Amino acid sequence: MNILIMGPAGSGKGTMSSKIVEAYDIPHISTGDMFRAAIKEGTELGMTAKKYMDEGLLVPDEITIAMIRERLAQPDCQKGYLMDGYPRTLNQAHVFEEIAAELKKPVEAVLNLTVDFEELANRVTGRRLCKNCGAIYHITNFPPKQEGICDHCGALLVQRSDDTVEQLRVRLDEHHKNTEPVLAYYAAQGLVKEVNASRTIEEVWADIRAILEDLQ
Ligand SMILES: [Zn+2]
Numbered sequence: 001m002n003i004l005i006m007g008p009a010g011s012g013k014g015t016m017s018s019k020i021v022e023a024y025d026i027p028h029i030s031t032g033d034m035f036r037a038a039i040k041e042g043t044e045l046g047m048t049a050k051k052y053m054d055e056g057l058l059v060p061d062e063i064t065i066a067m068i069r070e071r072l073a074q075p076d077c078q079k080g081y082l083m084d085g086y087p088r089t090l091n092q093a094h095v096f097e098e099i100a101a102e103l104k105k106p107v108e109a110v111l112n113l114t115v116d117f118e119e120l121a122n123r124v125t126g127r128r129l130c131k132n133c134g135a136i137y138h139i140t141n142f143p144p145k146q147e148g149i150c151d152h153c154g155a156l157l158v159q160r161s162d163d164t165v166e167q168l169r170v171r172l173d174e175h176h177k178n179t180e181p182v183l184a185y186y187a188a189q190g191l192v193k194e195v196n197a198s199r200t201i202e203e204v205w206a207d208i209r210a211i212l213e214d215l216q
Pocket residue numbers: 130131132133134135150151152153154155
């Protein structure tokens with residue numbers, strides 16, 4: 001099962017990715033994690049990528065794609081993959097298509113998670129996090145036992161300074177601007193599956209499950 005997943009921060013993409021990984025036994029591949037793993041393992045590509053990242057530069061496409069090619073050839077991708085946050089541009093989509101074809105793992109579906117602005121704003125502005133242990137809460141959806149205090153370590157919870165409606169609007173515009181060409185590219189191939197992610201985790205998961213069952 002070869003799937004791409006797309007959606008803005010706050011769409012529940014991470015939660016759904018974990019569920020897909022668990023249900024279908026395929027790895028979740030994000031370029032960020034891939035870079036970190038390659039650097040940790042000290043692979044040649046990892047070291048090259050690190051040079052760019054240390055200088056605060058974007059890792060060039062050809063390095064990323066070489067890393068993806070290596071990653072998809074690993075044994076845990078035998079049943080497929082769940083690619084997250086890639087491809088980001090039309091050019092990457094073209095190159096990825098060639099590689100996926102070469103490895104006989106063509107994209108079968110692109111899950112596009114969308115959330116109403118109101119709901120997304122509620123999710124983002126209600127988010128609280130513990131700077132001490134990294135736990136994340138939500139004032140209404142997932143409150144700590146004691147208001148403003150972390151359940152795990154007792155530290156004070158804080159709101160990230162960019163978790164505001166204004167910043168959300170900026171990030172969302174940016175997200176749409178970046179993803180539209182890639183989505184259009186896959187839509188033309190009939191691969192895009194729209195998922196209304198404004199609903200509960202259970203409802204969204206039921207939808208995704210139905211889409212993926214159809215693929216099998
Ligand atoms: Zn904590």
